[in-house]
Amino acid sequence: MHYPGEHLLPGQLGYFFVVLSLVASMVATFSYFKATTSKIHEDAAYWKKLARWSFITESVSVFAIFGLLIYLLTQHLFEYKYAWQHSSKTLEFKYIFASIWEGQEGSFLLWSFWHCILGLILIKTSKQWEAPVMTVVSFAQFCLGTMIIGIYIFNQKLGSNPFILLRESGIFDNAPGMHVDFNLANPIRPDYLSLSQMKDGNDLNILLQNYWMVIHPPVLFLGFASTLIPFAFVVAGLWLKKTAESMKLVLPWALFASAALGVGIMMGAAWAYESLNFGGYWAWDPVENASLVPWLVLIAGIHTLLIYKHRGHSLKATLSFFIAAFWLILYSTFLTRSGILGDTSVHAFTDLGMNLQLYLFMYLVVWLPGLLVAKNKNQRNIGAIIAIGLLPILYLLNFSWLGMLALIAGVVYTIYQATSAVPSIKSEENTSSREFWMFIGSLMFFLSAIIIIIQTSLPVINKVFGKDVAPPEDAEFAYNSIQIFVAIIVAVLSAITQYLKYKDTNSLFFWKRILIPTLISLVIATIFVAFGQINYVKKGPVFKASIWLALICSIYAIIANASYIWIGLKGKLKLAGGSVAHLGFGTVLLGILISSSNKETLSNNVNGIPVPLANTENPAENLTLVQGLRTDMGKYWVTFEKDSSLTKKPKTFFKLNFNAKNGKENFTLQPNAFVNYKMEGLQANPDAKHFWDHDVFVYITSIPDPDRKPDTSSFRSQWMKAGDTAFYSGGFMVLERFVTEDSVPNANFKPGDLATAGTFKVFSKNGTSYTSTPLLLNRGGQSESYSDTVLSENLVLKINKAEGNRIEAGIKDTDFLMKYVTIKAYKFPFISLLWLGVIITVVGIIISMARRIALNRKDAA
Amino acid sequence: MLVLIAGAIAFLVSFLKGASTYETVAQAKENPGKFVHVAVKLDKSSPVDYDAQKDPNYLSFQAIDAEDSLQSMKVVYRKGARHDLQLATKLVLKGKFTDGQFECNDIQTKCPSKYKDAGATEHPQNPIVN
Numbered sequence: 001m002h003y004p005g006e007h008l009l010p011g012q013l014g015y016f017f018v019v020l021s022l023v024a025s026m027v028a029t030f031s032y033f034k035a036t037t038s039k040i041h042e043d044a045a046y047w048k049k050l051a052r053w054s055f056i057t058e059s060v061s062v063f064a065i066f067g068l069l070i071y072l073l074t075q076h077l078f079e080y081k082y083a084w085q086h087s088s089k090t091l092e093f094k095y096i097f098a099s100i101w102e103g104q105e106g107s108f109l110l111w112s113f114w115h116c117i118l119g120l121i122l123i124k125t126s127k128q129w130e131a132p133v134m135t136v137v138s139f140a141q142f143c144l145g146t147m148i149i150g151i152y153i154f155n156q157k158l159g160s161n162p163f164i165l166l167r168e169s170g171i172f173d174n175a176p177g178m179h180v181d182f183n184l185a186n187p188i189r190p191d192y193l194s195l196s197q198m199k200d201g202n203d204l205n206i207l208l209q210n211y212w213m214v215i216h217p218p219v220l221f222l223g224f225a226s227t228l229i230p231f232a233f234v235v236a237g238l239w240l241k242k243t244a245e246s247m248k249l250v251l252p253w254a255l256f257a258s259a260a261l262g263v264g265i266m267m268g269a270a271w272a273y274e275s276l277n278f279g280g281y282w283a284w285d286p287v288e289n290a291s292l293v294p295w296l297v298l299i300a301g302i303h304t305l306l307i308y309k310h311r312g313h314s315l316k317a318t319l320s321f322f323i324a325a326f327w328l329i330l331y332s333t334f335l336t337r338s339g340i341l342g343d344t345s346v347h348a349f350t351d352l353g354m355n356l357q358l359y360l361f362m363y364l365v366v367w368l369p370g371l372l373v374a375k376n377k378n379q380r381n382i383g384a385i386i387a388i389g390l391l392p393i394l395y396l397l398n399f400s401w402l403g404m405l406a407l408i409a410g411v412v413y414t415i416y417q418a419t420s421a422v423p424s425i426k427s428e429e430n431t432s433s434r435e436f437w438m439f440i441g442s443l444m445f446f447l448s449a450i451i452i453i454i455q456t457s458l459p460v461i462n463k464v465f466g467k468d469v470a471p472p473e474d475a476e477f478a479y480n481s482i483q484i485f486v487a488i489i490v491a492v493l494s495a496i497t498q499y500l501k502y503k504d505t506n507s508l509f510f511w512k513r514i515l516i517p518t519l520i521s522l523v524i525a526t527i528f529v530a531f532g533q534i535n536y537v538k539k540g541p542v543f544k545a546s547i548w549l550a551l552i553c554s555i556y557a558i559i560a561n562a563s564y565i566w567i568g569l570k571g572k573l574k575l576a577g578g579s580v581a582h583l584g585f586g587t588v589l590l591g592i593l594i595s596s597s598n599k600e601t602l603s604n605n606v607n608g609i610p611v612p613l614a615n616t617e618n619p620a621e622n623l624t625l626v627q628g629l630r631t632d633m634g635k636y637w638v639t640f641e642k643d644s645s646l647t648k649k650p651k652t653f654f655k656l657n658f659n660a661k662n663g664k665e666n667f668t669l670q671p672n673a674f675v676n677y678k679m680e681g682l683q684a685n686p687d688a689k690h691f692w693d694h695d696v697f698v699y700i701t702s703i704p705d706p707d708r709k710p711d712t713s714s715f716r717s718q719w720m721k722a723g724d725t726a727f728y729s730g731g732f733m734v735l736e737r738f739v740t741e742d743s744v745p746n747a748n749f750k751p752g753d754l755a756t757a758g759t760f761k762v763f764s765k766n767g768t769s770y771t772s773t774p775l776l777l778n779r780g781g782q783s784e785s786y787s788d789t790v791l792s793e794n795l796v797l798k799i800n801k802a803e804g805n806r807i808e809a810g811i812k813d814t815d816f817l818m819k820y821v822t823i824k825a826y827k828f829p830f831i832s833l834l835w836l837g838v839i840i841t842v843v844g845i846i847i848s849m850a851r852r853i854a855l856n857r858k859d860a861a
Numbered sequence: 862m863l864v865l866i867a868g869a870i871a872f873l874v875s876f877l878k879g880a881s882t883y884e885t886v887a888q889a890k891e892n893p894g895k896f897v898h899v900a901v902k903l904d905k906s907s908p909v910d911y912d913a914q915k916d917p918n919y920l921s922f923q924a925i926d927a928e929d930s931l932q933s934m935k936v937v938y939r940k941g942a943r944h945d946l947q948l949a950t951k952l953v954l955k956g957k958f959t960d961g962q963f964e965c966n967d968i969q970t971k972c973p974s975k976y977k978d979a980g981a982t983e984h985p986q987n988p989i990v991n
Contacts (some may be wrong), residue, residue: 223888440865470898473955473966617910622917622941682944702913702942718915727914822913822942 223261370414581844
């Protein structure tokens with residue numbers, strides 16, 4: 001059948017390149033493998049040449065796929081599912097990239113893209129290591145390639161093709177209107193593209209329409225991709241039995257990976273801070289944890305590698321850490337893409353039906369390195385039999401505890417093969433040596449990672465063991481209460497360790513150098529303790545004390561490392577990468593501690609506007625602002641001035657004026673909200689005012705439902721206690737008091753008759769206040785309500801009922817619609833320290849990287 | 862060294878807080894005051910009670926047990942408006958049952974449209990059914 005209006009060429013080209021990239025990566029893997037194992041030089045050279053061209057072909061294909069996807073999206077070719085699902089005609093051009101990585105296919109492609117770039121750099125620079133290292137990289141590319149191939153093998157979906165046509169994707173299967181004669185059994189209507197539903201796409205998720213979403217995924221995936229390289233060098237070194245040589249080259253790559261991954265994670269945090277309404281940058285969400293854990297392990301590996309470089313031991317730990325870091329990246333991919341986190345995470349991908357494939361990917365990557373580097377034939381055969389033997393069982397008992405066990409078996413086997421291949425070095429545990437404390441620090445990072453991943457894996461553990469355990473009551477505190485100790489220890493270690501020497505340190509030498517920075521830190525910390533404050537009391541005094549301790553330790557880390565650049569390194573910045581990175585890390589810790597523990601809710605201050613505080617346990621963090629009415633919000637007066645809508649999108653900006661009561665800060669914030677009551681309700685984007693020492697952060701939590709017609713003809717009623725507030729279009733009123741009596745002068749009261757008189761204080765927007773006193777009489781079982789009118793405000797008040805300590809007030813308003821917004825506002829002190837710390841850390845890592853690359857060059861020359 | 866590592870692990874693990882449990886509406890009612898997770902659906906036949914002018918922090922609605930449609934309860938959430946309840950296919954409530962109502966600290970929504978890879982045939986945003 002012919003479907004007019006379809007553009008089939010880009011899809012066909014796209015699919016061609018998808019297949020080509022998969023085949024090319026397969027050829028590259030095989031050829032690089034042959035190039036590594038060939039004993040004859042000419043053969044090896046031949047295979048290497050073939051492998052290179054295959055890898056280059058693969059890279060070109062991946063770039064072409066990318067280009068074609070961009071074409072589909074920018075040309076609005078909605079006959080393609082990807083364009084229809086992830087973009088729309090109104091989507092701003094700058095978010096086209098965000099649309100590409102909104103889908104799983106696009107994000108796999110992004111990952112693949114970085115492998116290509118890194119692979120091309122390795123081909124250019126890694127000389128004799130090219131063949132074995134690129135075997136690993138090409139194989140990873142092959143695995144990623146299968147993720148976007150989109151074919152079915154024995155009913156099992158293999159990958160998901162981004163170039164699939166909408167009419168072939170199954171989306172119309174239950175839509176009679178899309179079929180000939182409205183019959184689902186018939187083919188798709190030839191003119192389906194002319195239907196109104198096909199004129200526009202679904203658009204990018206509004207939360208992702210944020211500039212951080214354009215830049216955060218590429219950097220994060222660069223981090224993911226670059227953890228492959230240390231892993232590949234470790235495998236290559238073990239494979240060729242030249243671990244010592246491979247360890248020389250691995251350090252710059254590991255540093256690079258830690259910088260890219262770290263920046264990627266923190267950009268995600270910045271996005272969460274700026275666009276999610278968590279009220280913060282970190283929520284210990286499983287998706288966040290899953291990328292943090294490999295980073296922690298990578299950092300552990302970098303430090304043990306430094307020990308190995310200087311002292312020759314800790315090699316086993318180093319190899320294990322670099323292998324584990326890459327595995328954890330895959331595990332985190334599995335967590336976020338399998339849909340298993342559905343109940344516990346706010347931003348995981350949903351299931352694409354590729355769980356078995358994701359699992360197989362992990363299975364291969366866990367077992368293959370062990371088999372490749374096995375000590376002898378015997379052990380390789382045993383491993384291979386176990387690995388292959390477990391597979392059919394796994395397939396039959398998809399995702400049971402056996403699946404977990406088979407993965408763990410692979411982990412144990414590969415780690416055993418890796419660590420038993422290198423000699424054990426007996427070392428003296430000298431507590432005055434630098435390496436001893438560096439090792440303890442690495443261990444802390446590793447322990448921290450293990451505990452986070454166990455806590456995060458709760459849904460997996462539930463699934464594997466068929467249990468149904470829920471996360472604890474305060475999930476964030478479950479993390480914080482443990483990680484605060486890690487922070488304390490790591491901060492102290494990063495402060496003092498550089499003052500120690502490798503092997504052995506003369507204690508006089510050590511104390512002499514560290515004395516001054518310690519004293520300075522003590523002075524600063526004392527000032528902090530004396531004049532600073534920590535408002536975080538809800539978890540008890542012990543946790544508060546831990547925060548103080550961690551704060552003091554992070555100050556120590558900052559001062560000691562800054563001083564070491566002069567005391568230890570005589571101001572030679574080129575050598576100071578480590579100190580700078582530690583200084584940055586200390587700043588990050590300090591920023592986290594101050595901003596999180598002193599985060600302040602601004603919108604809960606209700607002086608003057610007594611919003612009923614029904615339950616003191618629950619923070620009343622929402623505040624309603626009536627348009628034009630200056631409202632008291634703690635340190636600020638806030639006025640909701642006006643709202644303005646965009647014509648192209650249902651997005652409204654709310655202009656809020658903040659005036660500090662001390663007169664020092666006057667600013668306007670414009671949080672916005674996408675309003676679409678029929679579909680998604682309200683999606684709010686915060687706005688923040690950045691000061692050097694704090695941010696004021698505000699977002700919309702509710703606005704009036706535009707579909708709800710104002711009823712101006714009748715009274716609306718509201719139960720009120722003395723002190724309660726009610727709004728009307730011209731301002732608000734407070735019920736000051738009410739009295740119920742059994743006698744009223746001249747009213748001929750009989751026994752049992754009652755009178756209730758309320759006194760309302762009415763505050764209008766223009767600053768005038770009035771008093772209004774409606775009355776309710778109850779005579780002979782009949783209620784008579786005497787309303788009171790505030791003429792200048794067109795406001796009528798009455799009392800409908802009186803019951804114990806409250807009354808039901810009736811309020812009749814003027815005839816125009818009252819506009820209001822409900823907001824939450826927070827103050828984050830010193831959050832800029834966090835971002836500054838991240839930048840300093842990365843600068844430190846780059847300095848180290850530059851130095852290590854230079855050293856390696858000198859070594860090779 | 863190994864002792865030290867073991868000690869560190871033991872120390873940190875001792876801080877792992879006891880996990881809570883998933884319960885049904887009926888079980889939550891039977892154990893008032895116990896912190897639980899309950900999977901429910903929004904009862905669309907009764908209105909969601911939220912009025913920003915009266916109390917911008919108070920939200921309440923009727924919930925039906927996700928598995929047993931006969932079990933329902935009133936839910937009170939004191940952290941303000943939520944706009945994702947209507948669309949969600951399932952809500953996971955965290956809180957305690959007290960005084961005849963479920964005092965909820967946190968509502969997690971399971972929404973098919975959150976990331977648009979979900980089964981698009983039941984996608985509420987794509988009314989391709991005439």
